[in-house]
Amino acid sequence: MNGEGRTRLPYLAAAAAMTAYCIGPIVFMALTAVSRRPDFLSPGAGLEFTAAHFLEVLRTKSLHFLEYFRNSLVVSAVSAALSVSVAAPAAYAITRLEVPGRTAVLFSALAVSMFPQVSLVGYLFRLMTSLGWINTYAALVLPYTAWILPLSLWILTSYFSSVPRDLDRAALIDGCGPLEALRKVIVPVAAPGIFSTALLAFIFAFNELLFALMLTTDHHARTIPVGVALFEGLHGEIPWGAVMAAATLSTAPVVALTLLFQRRIIQGLTRGAVKE
Amino acid sequence: MGGDRTIRETLRGWAFLAPLAVFILGFVFVPVAGTFIDSLHREVTFLPRAFIGLGNYRSLSSDPWFWQSLRFTVLFVLVSVPLELVLGMAFALLLHRPSRARGALRACVLLPWAVPAAVSGRVFELVCNFQYGPANYIAERLGLTVGPVNWLGSAWGAFFALVAGDTWKTAPFVAVLFLAGLSAIPGDLYRQAAVDRAGPLQRFTRITLPLLRPVVVVALLFRTIDALRVFDLVFVLTRGGPGGSTTSLSLYGYDAFAGGDVGYGSAVSVVLFLVAFALSAAYVRIGRFGRGLS
Amino acid sequence: MRMRAIFRVLCAVSAFLAAAAPPSPAGAITFAVGGAPSEFDQWERLAREFEGKTGIRVELLRQPTDTGLRRQGLSVSLQARGSSPDAFLMDVAWLAQFAASGWLEPLDPFLGKEGCAGREAFFPRMIDAVDTYDGRVAALPVYVDGGLLYYRKDLLEKYGLPGPPRTWDELLRYSEVVQRGERRSRPGFYAFVWQGAQYEGLVCDFLEFAGASGEFGVENGAVVIDTPRNREALRFMRDLIGKYGISPPNTYTDMREEEVRTFFQEGNALFERNWPYAFALHESRGSPVRGKTGVAPLPGWSPGGGAASLGGWHAGISRFSESKPESAKFLCYLASYDTQKDLARRLGWNPARRDVYADPELLAKNPHFPELRAVFENARPRPLLPYYSRLSAILQRHVNAALSGMSTPEEALSAARREMQAIVSRYR
Numbered sequence: 001m002n003g004e005g006r007t008r009l010p011y012l013a014a015a016a017a018m019t020a021y022c023i024g025p026i027v028f029m030a031l032t033a034v035s036r037r038p039d040f041l042s043p044g045a046g047l048e049f050t051a052a053h054f055l056e057v058l059r060t061k062s063l064h065f066l067e068y069f070r071n072s073l074v075v076s077a078v079s080a081a082l083s084v085s086v087a088a089p090a091a092y093a094i095t096r097l098e099v100p101g102r103t104a105v106l107f108s109a110l111a112v113s114m115f116p117q118v119s120l121v122g123y124l125f126r127l128m129t130s131l132g133w134i135n136t137y138a139a140l141v142l143p144y145t146a147w148i149l150p151l152s153l154w155i156l157t158s159y160f161s162s163v164p165r166d167l168d169r170a171a172l173i174d175g176c177g178p179l180e181a182l183r184k185v186i187v188p189v190a191a192p193g194i195f196s197t198a199l200l201a202f203i204f205a206f207n208e209l210l211f212a213l214m215l216t217t218d219h220h221a222r223t224i225p226v227g228v229a230l231f232e233g234l235h236g237e238i239p240w241g242a243v244m245a246a247a248t249l250s251t252a253p254v255v256a257l258t259l260l261f262q263r264r265i266i267q268g269l270t271r272g273a274v275k276e
Numbered sequence: 277m278g279g280d281r282t283i284r285e286t287l288r289g290w291a292f293l294a295p296l297a298v299f300i301l302g303f304v305f306v307p308v309a310g311t312f313i314d315s316l317h318r319e320v321t322f323l324p325r326a327f328i329g330l331g332n333y334r335s336l337s338s339d340p341w342f343w344q345s346l347r348f349t350v351l352f353v354l355v356s357v358p359l360e361l362v363l364g365m366a367f368a369l370l371l372h373r374p375s376r377a378r379g380a381l382r383a384c385v386l387l388p389w390a391v392p393a394a395v396s397g398r399v400f401e402l403v404c405n406f407q408y409g410p411a412n413y414i415a416e417r418l419g420l421t422v423g424p425v426n427w428l429g430s431a432w433g434a435f436f437a438l439v440a441g442d443t444w445k446t447a448p449f450v451a452v453l454f455l456a457g458l459s460a461i462p463g464d465l466y467r468q469a470a471v472d473r474a475g476p477l478q479r480f481t482r483i484t485l486p487l488l489r490p491v492v493v494v495a496l497l498f499r500t501i502d503a504l505r506v507f508d509l510v511f512v513l514t515r516g517g518p519g520g521s522t523t524s525l526s527l528y529g530y531d532a533f534a535g536g537d538v539g540y541g542s543a544v545s546v547v548l549f550l551v552a553f554a555l556s557a558a559y560v561r562i563g564r565f566g567r568g569l570s
Numbered sequence: 571m572r573m574r575a576i577f578r579v580l581c582a583v584s585a586f587l588a589a590a591a592p593p594s595p596a597g598a599i600t601f602a603v604g605g606a607p608s609e610f611d612q613w614e615r616l617a618r619e620f621e622g623k624t625g626i627r628v629e630l631l632r633q634p635t636d637t638g639l640r641r642q643g644l645s646v647s648l649q650a651r652g653s654s655p656d657a658f659l660m661d662v663a664w665l666a667q668f669a670a671s672g673w674l675e676p677l678d679p680f681l682g683k684e685g686c687a688g689r690e691a692f693f694p695r696m697i698d699a700v701d702t703y704d705g706r707v708a709a710l711p712v713y714v715d716g717g718l719l720y721y722r723k724d725l726l727e728k729y730g731l732p733g734p735p736r737t738w739d740e741l742l743r744y745s746e747v748v749q750r751g752e753r754r755s756r757p758g759f760y761a762f763v764w765q766g767a768q769y770e771g772l773v774c775d776f777l778e779f780a781g782a783s784g785e786f787g788v789e790n791g792a793v794v795i796d797t798p799r800n801r802e803a804l805r806f807m808r809d810l811i812g813k814y815g816i817s818p819p820n821t822y823t824d825m826r827e828e829e830v831r832t833f834f835q836e837g838n839a840l841f842e843r844n845w846p847y848a849f850a851l852h853e854s855r856g857s858p859v860r861g862k863t864g865v866a867p868l869p870g871w872s873p874g875g876g877a878a879s880l881g882g883w884h885a886g887i888s889r890f891s892e893s894k895p896e897s898a899k900f901l902c903y904l905a906s907y908d909t910q911k912d913l914a915r916r917l918g919w920n921p922a923r924r925d926v927y928a929d930p931e932l933l934a935k936n937p938h939f940p941e942l943r944a945v946f947e948n949a950r951p952r953p954l955l956p957y958y959s960r961l962s963a964i965l966q967r968h969v970n971a972a973l974s975g976m977s978t979p980e981e982a983l984s985a986a987r988r989e990m991q992a993i994v995s996r997y998r
């Protein structure tokens with residue numbers, strides 16, 4: 001666009017405002033977590049650094065924070081891996097094989113991602129109860145996988161269709177089966193796409209609250225979002241420093257992933273939503 | 277190619293799709309169907325299960341709390357979604373401009389999207405806190421309020437806290453979608469417009485907006501559905517309060533489930549499901565969404 | 571390569587899926603409690619002492635402070651028939667639902683044996699009316715609550731008033747006199763503070779305003795709430811804020827236990843309706859009303875016609891527990907004389923056992939204990955219905971609307987009756 005010089009100052013101001021808006025609350029969270037008092041902004045109170053809140057969260061055994069953390073990592077990683085490995089063959093079939101009804105599959109998948117979670121959770125609760133799976137990893141991994149599948153399918157379909165067909169056709173002519181063609185040709189070429197998909201799936205599973213709230217009952221399977229949400233109630237004195245320390249710790253993995261793989265995530269998100 | 281081969285390929289294709297179908301059928305479609313069936317039953321912890329037809333729905337229609345949560349949910353969608361689209365558009369335009377810091381800026385903007393809603397709920401709870409929150413500090417500095425305001429203690433304050441929390445988290449997502457749309461617009465069009473001496477506003481309304489239309493419809497659809505089923509933020513930030521004024525349909529359904537009335541919660545969920553379904557169908561028709569897909 | 575890795579993960583998945591939550595180690599029980607951090611420390615101490623005495627380990631499951639969240643958490647675990655927690659603490663208002671859902675193990679086989687207290691040790695109003703369901707004891711009271719009237723001894727004296735009011739009319743008269751006088755030096759003075767916000771506490775207050783002749787319940791399938799006495803009580807509550815102006819205007823938006831307590835403690839009120847916990851705080855060091863606070867039973871519409879709402883927390887054992895005898899031992903330990911005395915001394919909790927109120931050591935520290943015992947002997951439970959929380963939500967909403975002037979007391983109670991009737995017919 002033109003007029004670079006004239007618009008430079010307003011642009012900088014707007015970009016600064018945008019950055020402050022986006023990271024302000026995160027910085028505030030982190031500062032409260034390391035501040036001796038939660039009201040460090042008010043006049044007369046200053047910011048005095050302390051690690052006490054972090055230590056409290058990690059050391060107080062009855063808070064079970066590390067267990068929540070472990071559960072979250074395991075459940076999200078397994079769900080992400082599972083949904084990608086289920087979605088990959090499906091995306092292959094949709095882009096490469098003559099399957100009648102593949103548009104129907106794509107669109108029912110899209111419809112699934114529009115369902116409100118609450119319209120599943122009541123029945124899932126009864127299902128998991130009758131299976132005796134409440135408060136196990138399975139109770140979360142299976143619904144999470146199903147829940148993330150539509151997104152994974154759409155992104156992978158988009159990536160796979162951008163892989164030149166000649167590549168796998170050649171493999172098929174060489175006598176490979178379709179599964180081998182998928183594994184040996186398409187997967188390596190579309191590896192960045194698969195990685196983005198898994199990354200998104202991980203973040204989605206990591207952040208989920210409603211299923212985890214209903215389908216787990218204690219630290220044996222409970223995930224971080226539930227831990228943070230129930231970290232003391234609304235009444236009485238809320239230990240803000242400790243709450244924000246817990247919030248900071250639970251945000252750290254997703255923030256790190258986002259900063260590291262910003263480009264991939266944006267690619268994945270837009271592939272899933274915008275067909276180019 | 278013979279018919280045999282086609283049949284074999286079809287079978288193979290279905291085999292490849294089977295695991296996906298099993299998962300989605302087993303853990304999405306069956307539960308939704310189960311919820312429909314449960315909603316026709318009295319399914320309460322302290323009474324035997326019994327078929328009651330539309331009994332739960334009749335109770336819903338005379339339940340002021342249900343109407344209150346429906347009203348809240350609709351109002352929440354109507355206020356937060358347009359805000360998110362406008363803010364997201366502004367962010368996208370800023371991010372689209374070539375700059376050395378573009379990568380860093382994009383990462384910053386993406387951060388709120390990645391933060392779990394449970395966490396952002398807690399953060400906004402503290403931001404709005406009566407004693408410690410920066411909301412009061414900033415509002416007083418700007419001369420907007422006199423003395424501390426108990427934001428979460430009033431129906432309107434709590435509503436706007438929720439809108440602020442939701443906008444903060446999702447405007448970045450909208451921005452990312454729009455950014456992809458913007459990069460797909462050929463630069464030639466803008467150069468042509470510059471030759472025609474079109475101002476920035478004209479360029480935006482005549483070129484950018486029309487070409488972004490499909491993306492806007494997608495963003496509108498995603499955001500509307502997401503705001504309609506809002507649960508995490510409400511559960512953490514206001515718990516539906518004060519006085520039930522910010523209870524969303526999802527939260528109302530959850531409260532019924534967790535309180536032991538699965539039948540009633542299912543009826544609430546079915547209503548939400550139908551609203552979401554009707555809205556997406558309407559959008560798909562209006563936006564001709566996915567026209568180029570098949 | 572990558573695909574193979576994914577398949578390998580897939581195999582690992584099945585291992586994870588098969589792994590259920592490990593059961594608690596043998597000889598250990600899980601006990602779910604919530605509450606403030608200071609309370610939790612006490613529970614940890616009790617658990618340690620219990621283990622020292624019996625060798626049974628008690629793992630505490632920490633719940634949120636918010637009672638609504640606590641109830642939902644337990645209700646989810648019990649609906650799922652999980653074996654953890656083995657035992658838990660319940661608010662008196664949940665008992666009926668938990669018992670009617672068949673979630674509570676009957677305690678009769680354990681009572682009165684092996685050092686465990688018998689029924690007669692507890693307040694009959696609690697153990698017979700609240701803890702007994704279908705003829706069997708489903709829970710044991712751990713501590714008792716009942717509404718009290720706190721008053722400023724110094725102010726009553728200053729204005730030559732004889733003592734705490736016995737009727738609501740007296741309360742109104744005293745209030746008007748003292749408020750007029752005190753306003754000269756304290757413009758923010760309001761004579762009477764109570765819980766008017768839309769929450770469970772409002773139901774307790776409303777029933778107390780209605781007094782012994784007030785009514786709330788279900789008789790032969792018909793909801794009883796829209797009675798002349800209840801209407802009169804609601805009019806009185808509304809007028810305290812509006813017409814008489816002796817209760818602050820934010821009563822129906824903000825006033826819960828803590829708001830009420832702080833208001834009174836800062837010296838801005840003559841009378842306060844609150845639970846017994848406020849006493850220790852009013853008397854704490856640095857409190858402006860220290861040494862000036864008196865405690866009395868709540869007034870009624872005639873002398874002696876007052877009625878406190880019964881509150882408190884009870885412990886029960888899950889039907890799905892795999893360590894019932896061990897859990898029963900822990901419950902009995904909580905209900906023992908020594909533990910009850912200890913909790914009263916350290917946390918100011920009111921013992922659920924009657925005999926502890928005569929303990930000389932406690933009496934020396936809490937001279938108001940005999941008064942309390944009398945209040946608890948007569949405290950009135952809220953309706954014991956499994957769907958009580960739904961009825962309560964309706965009542966809260968309508969009583970609050972009447973206080974704010976959005977509806978008249980007559981409209982409010984008749985609408986509340988109609989809506990409650992729909993709930994009752996649904997769950998009958």
